[in-house]
Amino acid sequence: MGVWRADRSLLADLSLARSTLGRVAERRGDADWIATRWADPASRVLLVNAGTAPVITSGAPRLRLVAPADVDSDEVVLLGVDDSGTAYFCARVADDSAVPGEWSDLREIGATLDDRDVGLMVAAVALDNWHAAHPCCARCGAPTRMATAGWVRVCVVDGSEHYPRTDPAVIVLVVDDDDRALLGRQGRWQPSWFSTLAGFVEPGESAEAAVRREVLEESGVQVAELAYLGSQPWPFPCSLMLGYHAWATSTDVQVDGEEIVEARWFSRSELADACRAGEVALPPAVSIARRLIERWYGESLPGDWIRP
Structure with missing residues (x-):
C-alpha cells in the first residue's frame, strides 16, 4: 500500500475526548454568578478522591452527583454548564466515605460513561491532580490559593498566577x-x-x-x-x-x-x-x-x- 493512498481518517469518539458541557470560561471570574449557581439546588457537584468518583452501576453506569448543599468544602471548581443552564462543579473529599456506594476511576469506567459524565470526570480528575500537586508557588515556594473558579492558583506572597498543567x-x-x-x-x-x-x-x-x-x-x-x-x-x-x-x-x-x-x-x-x-x-x-x-x-x- 502506498503511503499517500493509506487510510488517514481521524479517530472519532475517543472515550475520554467526549463532553457535552460548555466550559463558560468567561464566567470563572464572576464571583456573583458563581455564588448564584452554587446556591441553586439544581446545580450538581462531582466529588473526587485520588482520581476516583462515586458511580451508580445499576443499569448504564453513571456518575453519582450531589447538590451543592451536600458539599462541605471551601474549594470547588466550576466545570461548566449544560444546554439547560445547569451548572456543574467538582470538589475534593478526603476519602470515599463522603458518598456511600461504589467509587471508580476513569480507566475502569471511562469507556462506558455517557458524553456528559465522561467530560465531567476527565476535567474533574485532571484539575484535582493539578491542585494536589501544586500547593506552593514555583517562584518563591510560598503557599498558593485557588482562584478563578478553580482554574488558577495565586501565590499569597508575590501574587503570581499559575495555570493547570x-x-x-x-x-x-x-x-x-x-x-x-x-x-x-x-x-x-x-x-x-x-x-x-x-x-x-x-x-x-x-x-x-x-x-x-x-x-x-x-x-x-x-x-x-x-x-x-x-x-x-x-x-x-x-x-x-x-x-x-x-x-x-x-x-x-x-x-x-x-x-x-x-x-x-x-x-x-x-x-x-x-x-x-x-x-x-x-x-x-x-x-x-x-x-x-x-x-x-x-x-x-x-x-x-x-x-x-
Whole structure:
C-alpha cells in the first residue's frame, strides 16, 4: 500500500475526548454568578478522591452527583454548564466515605460513561491532580490559593498566577511495508501486556519529531512518513495524548532495555491468534492505544488489561 493512498481518517469518539458541557470560561471570574449557581439546588457537584468518583452501576453506569448543599468544602471548581443552564462543579473529599456506594476511576469506567459524565470526570480528575500537586508557588515556594473558579492558583506572597498543567505526549502505531504493526512492552508490565509506543514531547520539539525520536529510542526502528489521527486527554496525571500512524523505513528491532524491554512485529492474524490464546493482552478500551491498534486491525480484538 502506498503511503499517500493509506487510510488517514481521524479517530472519532475517543472515550475520554467526549463532553457535552460548555466550559463558560468567561464566567470563572464572576464571583456573583458563581455564588448564584452554587446556591441553586439544581446545580450538581462531582466529588473526587485520588482520581476516583462515586458511580451508580445499576443499569448504564453513571456518575453519582450531589447538590451543592451536600458539599462541605471551601474549594470547588466550576466545570461548566449544560444546554439547560445547569451548572456543574467538582470538589475534593478526603476519602470515599463522603458518598456511600461504589467509587471508580476513569480507566475502569471511562469507556462506558455517557458524553456528559465522561467530560465531567476527565476535567474533574485532571484539575484535582493539578491542585494536589501544586500547593506552593514555583517562584518563591510560598503557599498558593485557588482562584478563578478553580482554574488558577495565586501565590499569597508575590501574587503570581499559575495555570493547570498539560503535558503533550505522542502515541503511535507503526507499520512496516508488509503492514505489520509494531507493539512493545514496558518492563513493569505483565509479560502478556503489549501496546503502541509512546512518549512525551520534549521542550523545543514538534510532535512529529517526538514520534520519530521516541520510536527510534525505544525500538531502534526508523520512521519517516506519519499521519496525525486525533487526541484525547489522559489525566494520569496530566497528559494530552496525540495519536499517530507511522510508516517504518527499517524493521530491525533493538529495544532500549530500560522503558521498553520487548518489541515485536505482528501481522493481523498473528495478533488475533495471540489475543485469543491469552498470550497478548491489549490496553483497555478507554485508551487511544487500543483505538490505534483496532483501527489498523479493522475490528475489535479480544483481551484487555487494566493498569494496577
